[in-house]
Amino acid sequence: MFVLCGCGITVSLMHTLVVPLLPEISRGLHLSQDSASWLLTATMLAGAVCAPMAGRLGDMIGKRAVLAYALALMTAGSLLGAVSWSFGSLLVARMLQGAAFGVLPLGISILKDELPPDRVMAGTATMSSTLGVGAAIGMPLAGVIAQPLSWHAVFWAATATSLVMLVLVVAFVPESPLRSGGRFDVLGAFGLAAGLVALLLAISQGSRWGWASVPTIGMFAAAALVLAVWSAHQLRTRSPLVDLRTSARPVVLLTNLATVLVGVGMFAGFMLTPLQLQAEQATGYGFGVPVLVAGVCMIPMGLGMLIFSPLSAKLSSRRGAHTTLMTGALILCAANICQALLPGSLAVLVSVLMLASIGAALCFSAMPTLIMDWVPVTETASANSLNALLRTIGTSTCAALGGTFLAAFTLDVGGAPVPSSTGFVLTYWIAAAASLVAAALAAAVAMVIRRTGSRLARVAELDGEGAVDNAVDTAA
Template sequence: MIVLCGCGITVSLMHTLVVPLLPEISRLMDLSQDSASWLLTVTMLSGAVCAPVCGRLGDMIGKRKVLAVALGLMTVGSLVGAVAWSFGSLLVARMLQGAAFGVLPLGISILKDELPPERVMAGTATMSSTLGVGGAIGMPTAGVIAALLSWHAVFWAATGASLVMLVLVVAFVPESPIHTGGRFDVLGALGLATGLVALLLAISQGAHWGWASTPTIGLFAGSVVVLGVWATHQLRVRSPLVDLRTSTRPVVLLTNLATTLVGVGMFASFMLTPLQLQASTATGYGFGVSVMLAGVCMLPMGLGMLFFSPVSAKISARRGAHVTLLCGALIMFVANVCQALLPGGLPVLIAVLMLLSIGTALCFSAMPTLIMSWVPATETASANSLNALLRTIGTSTCAAIGGTFLAAFTVRVDGAAVASSTGFQLTYTIAAGASLVAAGLAMAVTLVIRRAGGHVAEVTELGGEADVDLVA
């Protein structure tokens, strides 16, 4: 469990470590801000495509094997970044780092297969929280390394961390005994990749291109068509990349929808709080602190998720994961409402971040537990990967919304145009609304489970086909 949680933190670090490096890379390589932002976009696209593919391959041929391959790609990508000689080579490096996004759902599935039943919830909760931990500490850590050494040193550090985790996985993580075999759905993988790339490109670049521009509308329309055809194919093929029949079971479907909204509710603070902390006090909302101090202020958020995850597991064990998800979404709603009020004191802001970390820990621990309770044991990796993909869509949507509002509402400070408080407040308000709707979906999950007699769904394999039994 320690090794797998270390993998989760390392992978989540890869998604945020480049953020503080963008200004320096833009200056050294003579890039525009829009061009440099592709170092984030390409990682997101790569991760979104590779996560479901890794999940399906893990269920088929072995989760440990695929986990090791994903970590190997991340190691190679980090090494390429460390010796990058051009913007193109740096893009390739970030794409390879993003390919490891499937590590988190694979790790959760391995814990489900290997841990004693009484420790599965705690292990799943801790593993899920690593996404928030890495996201909170990635930016300040990278900023400090870059300030003391160079941006190349950040990638060298990532190479070392990736290689260590790969060795530890090979040495200590056992291969899961549960797998399906069968043929890999290549056509389904290509269709999903095409649809996701079109959708996420439209979401991530819409603010730059214009939401009503031809490329944005064309990508949105194209993604709808491609994903519609892909869904039809998945329902007809014998061994689909994503089992849509399992994914449309009420508990699984509602949990996945809630996951997207939780991604919105969580990412607003991840995205905006560092900007608030470093903004000038003349803006009316900023604190004017350094990058290093901003990182210190964000650190309690990540640690809060890690330390509170065992508590969330206990709540799920006693009351059910659906109750944990409901409580977490409501706490996130309160925290985002507080953020929308733009706390004026640093201690108050840190307290709000801690509150958000508690809500996020509850939600992150509950969602994989709900998913794995209602899908066959042979599909846990692919089901968790789909859940992780939807969370990525949520965070990408939040980033697009926040970026649009910050660019649309500006104020002049010391002769320069900077984001006004309005953009922050609107983004936090939408995050609060998303959290509230997620709480409503969690309530719907609760009603579905109670109508089933208050029992827990246990999925068994009968005659080679998944069947759901309700067991007291």
């Protein structure tokens, strides 16, 4: 548990640690703001593409082995970033760091295989919460390291941390005996990579390119075409990269759809709150605090997820994971509504972040449990990886919508255009609506589970009657 959760925190750190470093990196490497933003986009794309592949390979050849390979890639990427001399080398480094995103679903699947049944929910919940913990502490931690030293020092620290986690995994994490075997679908991997890159580029860059521009529409069209062909291939091949038939099971399908919406509902606070904290008070919504203070204010959100994850496991064991998902989505909805009101007190804002962290903790702990309960034991890693991918699509969609609204609605402060409150309010209301729909999907999951349970009970009852009749006939 300790080692795997450490891996989860380390991987999630890699996605946010570069955020406060972008201005310094831009100055040092003479980059424009658009070029520097690719250091975030490339990491996201690499994680989205590699997570499903890592999950499938983990099911095939062993989850611990693939976990170690992913950590080795992250270590290599961190080392390359520490010695980077150009934008190209740093971009490759960020892609290698992002390629390790599959560590999270792999770790959850290992816990499912190795822990006693009564500890699986708590382990899954804690492992899931590490995504929020790492994301919350990444920015202030990077600022603390980079301020007295340089951005290279942050990558040296990431190299040391990644290497330590790799050694701990090799030393303490057992290899799962559950393997599916089969052949790796290379064609399916290339098809999924091409489709996801086109889709996520359209989502993440649409606000810069223009939503009605030729590049954006072309990327969306290419994504739709490639993923349609890819889906047909997955349904025909004997050993698919993603088992779409399993993914189409009602509970799995509804949970995955809810995952996209939860990603939207959760990420609004992660994305917009630091901007609110750093914005000038003249905007009417800002607090005018430094970057480091803004990062510190985000820490309670990550810690809240870690604290409430064990409690969410208890709720799932008593009421079912679907109840936990529905409760968490409703709490996220309430938190986003509070954020949409733009609280004027820093204490109130931090309290609302804590509320959002509780909702996210409940949702993130419930979704892997629902997925793993309804897929074959030899497909847990690939199923969790697909779920993690859909969460990435949700957060990317939220980032795209928020970026579009902030750019569209501005006001003049000190002679410079800055985002107005309208963009923040619209993004939070959309996040609240997405969370509410996710709660409705969780309610639909509950209905499916009840109907399935009743059907199974009826079948068992009929089987029992048949057994009695056979016994009577035999006795006669």
